[in-house]
Amino acid sequence: MDILNALVAFLNFVFIPAAAYGAQLALGALGVTLIYGILRFSNFAHGDTMAFGTAITILVTWGLQALGISLGPLPTALLALPVGIAATALLVLATDRAVYRFYRVQKAAPIILVMASVGVMFLMNGLTRLLIGVDEQRFADGERFVINVRDFKAMTGLAEGLALKTTQLLTLVIAILVVWALFWFLNRTKSGKAMRAYSDNEDLALLSGIDPEKVVRLTWIIAAALATIAGVLYGLDKAFKPFNYFQILLPIFAAAIVGGLGNPLGAIAGGFVVAFSEVAITYPWLKIAGYLFPGWQPDGLLQLLGTEYKFAVSFVILIVVLLFKPTGLFRGKSV
Amino acid sequence: EDIKLGISLGFTGPLESMAPAMAKGAEMAMQEVNDSGLLMDGTTVVAVQGDSTCADAAAATATVERLITAEGVKGIVGGMCSGETIASLENVAKANGIVMISPSATSPALTTIEDNGLFFRTSPSDARQGEVMADIVLEKGINSVAVTYTNNDYGKGLADSFQAAFEEKGGNVTVNSAHDDGKADYSAEVAALAAAGGDALVVAGYVDQGGSGVVRAALDTGAFETFVFPDGMVGNAVVENFGDEIEGSFGQNPAAEGEGRETYLKMAEEAGFDGSGAFSAEAYDAAALILLAMAAADSSDPAVYKDKVMDVANEPGEKIMPGQLAKALEIINGGGDVDYVGAAAVELVEPGETAGTFREVSFEGGEMKVIGYR
Amino acid sequence: MIKVEDLHRHFGGFRAVDGASLTIETGSITGLIGPNGAGKSTLFNVIAGVLPPTSGRVIMDGQDITGLPPHQLFHKGLLRTFQLAHEFASMTVRENLMMVPGQQTGETIWNTWFQRGRIEREEAELRRKADEVLDFLTISHLTHEKAGNLSGGQKKLLELGRTMMVDAKIVFLDEVGAGVNRTLLGTIADAILRLNRERGYTFCVIEHDMDFIGKLCDPVIVMAEGKVLAKGSAADIMQNEEVIEAYLGTGLKNKDMVGA
Amino acid sequence: MSTNRQATAHSPWRAPILFAALALLFVLEGTVRNSMFSGSWNTSLAILNMGLISAITALGVNMQWGYAGLFNVGVVGFLALGGLAPVLVAMPPVEGGWSAGGPRVLLSLAVGLGTLALATQLWRRMGKGRLRGLAVTGVLILGFFVYRGLFDPAVTAIEANNPARHGNLGGLGMPVMLSWVVGGAFAAAAAWAVGKVALGLRSDYLAIATLGIGEIIVAVLKNEDWLARGVKNVVSIPRPVPYEIDLQQNPAFVEFATRWGFSATEASGIWVKICYMSLFLVVLLVLILLAELALKSPWGRMMRAIRDNETAAEAMGKNVTARHLQVFVLGSAVIGMAGAMMITQDGLMAPVGYNPLRYTFLIWVMVIVGGSGNNWGSVLGAVLIWFLWIKAEVWGPALIGVLTAPLPDGGLKEHLLDSSAHMRFIAMGLVLLLVLRFAPRGLVPEK
C-alpha cells in the first residue's frame, strides 16, 4: 500500500485542478449572483462581460510587456487588471444607461431585463471579437509554476508528481479574498447595506433616503470588477478565446443556482460543487486503487462514468443534493 | 463575364477562429486565377462569403440557399463541419446541381452519400490518416498510447480508425475518450487520460480549440510529455502555444513531397495571414480545383465541369503546386492535362475525396521540423 | 368539526406553536385572538396544509387531515382566506369567483376539445352563481373589474365571496378586518353571520378588532406564546385578567394629553 | 403594481398589421433583389419553413412560460430528443444491428428503469431510518452493475457492426411523418420524468433540472453511437415530400414549371418547400387551435389563476403541481414534435449542432419578442426573429460597410471589414434591444 503516491496522484489530478476550476466558476457565479440579488435579473451577458474585460486587460498587458514592465514572478496582467476593470465598468455603466435603465424606470417585467441582457450579450459578443478577434490569445508570463512535476519528484522521490501553477494558486487566493471582501462590504458597510436594502424593497429604500441610481451604479461597478477578475484569472490559467467565455456561462449559472442565487457564499459553494463533481465522478480510480491495493488488478478503469458525461453528472448530483436539501446549499433568494 | 464562387464557412460559432484563414486561402486561389487572366478568356472570379455557423444545419442551409439561388454562385468552397455540409448538400446543392468542395468535412458519411457527382473534398479521409498515424507511432517505438478526440465526426472518425489500425498492428490504446471543444476546463478529461496511462497522448482535435486545452492541462499536471498530433493540430499555433514543452512530440498532416505546403505558407505570409492554420491549405486547394475544372470544361456550368474535377486533380498530367495556377491554366487552355497536387497533396479517389500524402513532422527545440513524407 | 391535538410547529429553535389543543364546534363562529406573534397565523397555516406541523394532529370530522395539501382540504370543504388578500390580480372579479368550484368539466384539457357543449352549459350556471354571490356582497358593479384594481376592503369581500361559490363546511378567516373601513367591516360581519345562519358554514376568525369579535364570535379562543391561554364567550374573555394583561391592555395611558 | 400600466388597450388591428408586415418581408425577400433582399423565392421559403418550425417550438415554450410561468432552459434537449424520432422511426433497419444486441440493450434499459422504480418504491414504502438508506443504496448499486453488465457488451456488439456506415440499431422503416408524433412522445416522457422530480419543489430547481436535462440529452445523443450514430451523424433520413431531382426529371413537372416561367431547378426547389410549408402550417394551425380552445375555457382560466397566485389557487382546490406537470409535459411534447420536424426537413441528425445559444436562448427571444402568453405572438416572434437571424448574416456586414464608408482606408477599416462576420451578433443584439425597447411586452401582447 502506498498512501503517499495515491494521495499525490489524487491531489495532482483531482484536487488542485478542481479547486482552481471551482474558484474560477465561483468568481464568475459571484458576479451573476450579485446582479441577480440586487438588480433582480439573471444577466446572460456576464460571460461576455468577462470576455470584454479580459480583452482590454490583454491589450494593456501587451503594452506593458512591450514597455518591459513586469511583476517578476507574477503575471504582468495583474498590473493591467485595474485598467481592464475600469474600462469594463465604463462599458457596463454605459450599457445600463442605454439599455437597462429604461426598463427600470418603466418597471418592466423582470423577464424583459433577462431578454435585454441576451441582447446585450450578442452586442458585447460582437464587440469583443471586433476588438481582439476570435483567435486564442496568450498573455500569461511570469513564473508558471509554484512547483512543477519534475521538481516535486526530484524533491520527494515519489513516483507521482505534483504540480501547482502560479495561476491556480493565484485564483484560489484571489477568490477567497474577493468573497471575504464582498461579504464584509455587503454586511458591514453602509453602502453594502444600502445595496441589500435596495434589493429587498426598492421603494422603501428610496423612502429611507437611499439613492437608487447610486446603488445600481455601485452594483455594476462591482460586477464589472468581479467579471474582469474572473475572466483574467481564467484566461491566465487556460487561454483567452472569446467563444469559451460564452461557453463558461452555463457552468457558471449552474454554480450560482446550486448555491442559491443571490447568495455570495452559495456562489462559492456552487462553483466548487460543480467543479469537484465534474472531476471526481469521472475520474478513473484505477491508478489510485493500484497504489492502495497493489495486489488488485481490475480490468476496467474504475471510472463511474465517461468524461463525456461530466457536465451531465454534475447536474444530476446537483439535483440530488437539492432534493435532499431543499433549501439549497445556502438559502438563496427564491420563492 | 463574372463568375461567382461561394465560400460557406463557420465565421461565427465553435470553429470561428479557423474560418478566416480558410476563407483567405480560398480567396488567394481565386485572386491568383484572376491575376493570370487565363480562365476562360479572361473571366474573373468573385468570392461570395456565407456564414454557415458550423453548428447550425438550418442556418447553413439557408446560407447556401442564398448563395445559390440568390447570388447565383457556380460552385461552393465549403461547408466546414460535416453535419452542416451534409444538410446543405442534400437540401440545396443537389437540388440545384451545384458543386461543393469541402476543405474540412471529413465524415465517412460523406463518402457514401448520394451526391450526384457534385461533392468533393480536399481533406484526407480519416481512415487513411489513422493508418498512417498508427505506423508513425509504432515506428517511434511507442506501443501504448491514450487517445483523446474532439467530439465530432472528424475527431471520432480519426480516433476510431487510428485505434483500429494501431491495435491491429500490435499497439495498445489504453483509453479512447472524447473532449468537447469550447469547454471551460479539461481537468476531468486529463485526469482520466492520465489514470489510463500510456507512453504518449494522441490528440485528435483542433489546435485552437479543445485540443490545445487538453495538451495544456496534460503538460501542467505532468500527465504526458509526448504528444501525437494529426492534421487538425499541426500548425504554427501549436509551436507558439507550447514551444519546447512538447519536445519530442510528433505528428503528420497531408502535404505532398515537393514543398507544396511550404510554398503555400510563404504565399500566405505575403498575403498577410497564417497559412498554417488548420485546413487553410485545403481551402486553397478546393477553390483551385473548382477553377481548374471550369477551365478544363471551358464552362462554369457545374453540371458540365463537375466531371472534370477528378481529371484535373489526378494523373496523368503535369503536377501543379500552389502558386502555379497560371501555369496550370495555360496547360489546360493549350489542351494539356494537369495533375493538381496543391498545398495539401490532393489526390482524389472515388467518390471524390482525397487519398492524401502525409508529411511527418516532429517538434524539436521549440520548432516544427519536417522529417519525411509517406 | 375541527379538533387540534397538541400541535407543535417550530422554526429552528423557535416554538411558534407550542402544544396547542383546541376544538372548533360545528356551526359555531369561533374567534381566535392573541398578541402579535402568538402563533395564530402559523396555526392556521398548519391546519390549512400550507405548513407541515412539527408534531401533533389535526382532525376534521373524525378524520385525520394532518399534513394534507391545501387543494385536498379544499375538496373536503375546508376553505381559508389570507391575512393579506390573495386575489387573482389579472382576472376579472367574476372570473375570480368562477374559477373556484372544483371538478369542472372544462378543467380537463381533453374536455376542452371534445366537450364544448357541456362546458358551455356549466359555464352559464357558474356565471349565474357568481353574479348571485356578487349581489349578495353588494359589489356587483365591479363584476368586470380586474381584481387587482380593487381597494383593500373590496378584495377582502372578494375573498369571502370565493368561499360562497362552493358548499364549504368550514371557513378560516385570517384578519379580514385589518385595514378595512369599519363601516365596511360591519357589512362583512353581516355577511359572515348570514352565511353561518343560512348556509350553516362554520367559521374560525382571527381578528384584532374586539368590537368585531364581540359582535360575531362565540366562543373565543385566546392564544399566547404558541399555547391556548383561555377559551370562553366573548364577554368572559374580555373580563379575563390574564387576557387583559397579555393582549387587551387597559386603553390609552396618556388620555390626559389627548386634545391638549 | 404597475406592470399593468402598459397593458393599455392595443388596437385590434395590431396583430393583423404585424403579420401582414412580416408577410411583406418574405415577399420582398422572394422578389426584390438588392443589398438587403436576395430576390429568391427559394431563399424566402427556406427561411419561412425553418421559421415555422421555430414557431412550433416557441409555441411549446410559450405554453410552459406564458400559461404557467415555468422556466424551461433546456429547450435544446427536448428538441434534440424529438430529433431522435425520425432516425428511429423512419430510417431503414440496419442489417445485423438488432441481432447484434438489440434485445439486450432493451433489456438493460428495462433493468435500469426497473431499478429506479424499485428504489423509489422502497424509499416511499419503508419507514425512515438507516435501513431504508442502505436498502435503497444497495438496490441502486446492484441495479447499476447489472445494467452495465448487460448494456456494455450489447453496445459494443452493435457499434462493432460496420461502424463506418452504421454501428447503430437503425430504424423501423416507417413513414417519417409518424416520427413527429413519436418525437413529441419522447420529449413528453423526458419532461414527465424531470417534472416529477423538479416541479413542486423550489422553482429554481426546474431551471437547473431543465438546464441539466438539456445537456444530458445532447450528451447522450453525441456519445451513444448505438442509438443514432452519435457524432458520426445519420444522413439521408427519408422525406415526406418529393426530391427535387425526381421532380426535375419528371416531364410533367418541367412543363408545369415552364408554364409558370420558372426553370425546372428553381421550380423544383420551390415546390418542395411549399410542400414542407403546407405540412408545417397544418401542424402549427392544429396546435394553435387546440391551444386556443384550451386557453379560452375553464382550463385556461385555471392556468391563469395558478400563474397569478399559486398559493391562492392551491387553497381554491387546484392541484398546482399536477397542473404544472401537465403543461410542462404538453409544452415539451410540442417542442419535441418541432424537433422531429426539423430533423425531417434537414434530412440529417447531427447532435453536435445542438447548442443552447441557438436552440434555447434564441427560442426564448422569439417568445418574449412575440409576446409571452399569446400564441399568435409566439408565432410572429418566431418567424420574425428567425428571418432576422438569417438576414443578419447579410445585413450585419452591410451595416459595417455603410458605417466604415467614411473612414480612410487603412488598418482600422480593414480590420473592421475583416471582422464583419461578427456583425451578425451585433445586428441581432440591436434588433432584439430595439424590439424590447419599443414593445417591452412583446409585439402582440397577451390580452
Added chain:
Amino acid sequence: MSDQDQAFGNRGNRDASVVNPHGRGTIDGTRRSGSTGPGRAGDPFLIGEAMSGGYGRGPDILHDCTIAVEKGQIAVIVGPNGAGKSTAMKAIFGMLNLRQGSVRLNGRDITALNPQDRVKAGMGFVPQVHNIFPSMTVEENLEMGAFIRNDDIRQTLEQVYDLFPAVAEKRRQAAGELSGGQRQQVAVGRALMTRPQVLMLDEPTAGVSPIVMDELFDRIIAIARGGLPVLMVEQNAQQAMMIADKAYVLVQGANAHTGTGKELMANDEVRRTFLGG
C-alpha cells in the same frame, strides 16, 4: 411570503431563477428634483394643497384634495377603502405626479422635489404595505431608517426597542419571518429612527393587537406633543379620532369633511357612514 406574492402578483414569472422576486418599486428612482420655491404666508408646517392627480397615465384619483398638519399636532385621514387616502399620502411624499396643486413644508414649496430629497428635507413615511426589508434583520431594518443620519443612532435604537419589546427580542431575526403585527411595529420603528421633522404613517395600527395599538397611540401622542407633527391614515377610526387635532374624511379622492376629531365624532352622519360607529 406575502411580500413576494405582491411584487409578482400579476405575471407568470414567479420563477426565482430568472428574476429576484423581492420588491421591485413603483417609484421612478431616476427622477431628478426640481428647485424649491418659497412657501406662503400663514402656511401650516406641512400642507398638500388642492392636489389633483393619479397613477401613471391613469385617471385622476385625487380631486382638489387638501391635507395639512401643524407643528405639534396630529392630523388623521379617514375614509372608505379606495377613497384615495394612501394616494394622498404618496402625493404629499412626491411619489405621484401631481397634475395640480402644491406641497409645502416648513415655509418652502417642495412640489418639485423627488422622494429622496423629501426624506433629506425631513419627512418620514411608513407606507401601508411593503414597509419592511424582509431579508434584513430587524436591527438592520432600523439602521436603514437612520440611513441619512450621520450621528450616533444607538440611543434612538434603544428607544425604539423600549417601545416595542416584542421586536427587541427578535433583533437578529430576518424581518420577513415576523408575524404580521410584529412587522408593523418594525415599520413604525424604522420611521422613528429617521428623526424626521414630520412623520407620515399609513395605517400604522393595521393588524397590531389592542395592547400594542394603545402603546403605539400613546407614543404617537407623545411624539406629537414633543413638537413633531404627525400625519396619519387610520381605520381604527374611533381611537384615532380621540387623539386627532385635525381630521379629514376623504371620499373618492376629495375632501368630504374636515374638522377636529371630536367634531367629526359628534357628527352622526359622518360617524355612521365612515367611522363605523
